[in-house]
Amino acid sequence: MTPPNVPALSAHGVCFGYAGREVIHDVDLELGRGTVTAIAGPNGAGKSTLLEILAGVRTPQQGEVRRLGTVSLVVQRPAAPETLPLTVRDTVSMGTWGRRLGRRQAREVVAEMIDAVGLTGYESRPLTDLSGGQRQRTLLAQALARRADIVLMDEPDAGLDAASRGRIHDLLLDQADRRGAVVVCATHHDGFIAAADRVVRLGSVRTPWQAPPGLGPGVDLAAGGDAPHIKLHRVQRCT
Numbered sequence: 001m002t003p004p005n006v007p008a009l010s011a012h013g014v015c016f017g018y019a020g021r022e023v024i025h026d027v028d029l030e031l032g033r034g035t036v037t038a039i040a041g042p043n044g045a046g047k048s049t050l051l052e053i054l055a056g057v058r059t060p061q062q063g064e065v066r067r068l069g070t071v072s073l074v075v076q077r078p079a080a081p082e083t084l085p086l087t088v089r090d091t092v093s094m095g096t097w098g099r100r101l102g103r104r105q106a107r108e109v110v111a112e113m114i115d116a117v118g119l120t121g122y123e124s125r126p127l128t129d130l131s132g133g134q135r136q137r138t139l140l141a142q143a144l145a146r147r148a149d150i151v152l153m154d155e156p157d158a159g160l161d162a163a164s165r166g167r168i169h170d171l172l173l174d175q176a177d178r179r180g181a182v183v184v185c186a187t188h189h190d191g192f193i194a195a196a197d198r199v200v201r202l203g204s205v206r207t208p209w210q211a212p213p214g215l216g217p218g219v220d221l222a223a224g225g226d227a228p229h230i231k232l233h234r235v236q237r238c239t
């Protein structure tokens with residue numbers, strides 16, 4: 001387990017672009033255990049790209065990312081595998097693989113996670129029969145069952161009603177508070193942004209990020225604001 005004063009997830013000078021068009025420019029982050037970071041910004045600002053880089057799914061074209069511990073990434077709008085008839089229970093169970101739990105303990109973790117995301121009663125339902133929001137919550141439960149040190153989530157609250165969204169937000173905040181996970185979550189929801197310890201705001205030159213009402217100017221794009229360890233950025237070319 002990483003000591004509290006050592007960043008469990010850090011990025012230095014990270015740049016990334018698609019086909020020569022830069023999306024992520026010179027991001028610096030140092031995130032310690034037990035912290036919650038929201039990645040905010042308009043559609044297309046680069047939130048998913050940054051999460052994938054932090055997770056190690058994409059390699060930065062410049063700069064480096066360091067991770068201490070295990071990583072769990074939940075991608076946005078996952079498709080259900082039509083040819084693989086997995087149930088909610090099967091899917092969440094996969095999260096326990098590799099944790100060396102006994103059968104009974106694994107069953108308990110699966111039941112606990114299914115309950116935590118509000119899907120008790122759906123255990124035997126195939127993923128293909130679920131709504132997009134239910135499927136998203138199933139994959140969230142799977143990710144949380146892994147008990148990864150670094151939990152990266154791409155809009156796990158998208159398309160959920162207010163009650164489900166609140167439940168998911170509380171669950172993510174709990175991951176940091178109760179077991180010291182590093183939680184990083186892309187979101188469009190001001191409630192989560194306000195509750196996070198850190199906010200990384202991605203903007204673009206054409207559509208600059210606008211602070212939602214109620215959020216102070218101290219956390220503006222490129223300003224560092226209340227999170228001076230985070231160097232923010234906008235879409236620019238790497239030189």
Ligand SMILES: Nc1ncnc2c1ncn2[C@@H]1O[C@H](COP(=O)(O)OP(=O)(O)OP(=O)(O)O)[C@@H](O)[C@H]1O
Nearest residue numbers: 018019023041042043044045046047048049050076
């Ligand atoms: N595989 C790809 N190939 C080329 N361009 C891509 C690819 N993935 C994303 N992009 C582009 O990179 C930019 C950032 O995309 P990204 O998905 O990271 O944004 P986002 O902030 O997560 O958006 P949203 O809020 O809509 O999910 C967009 O302009 C997008 O079109």
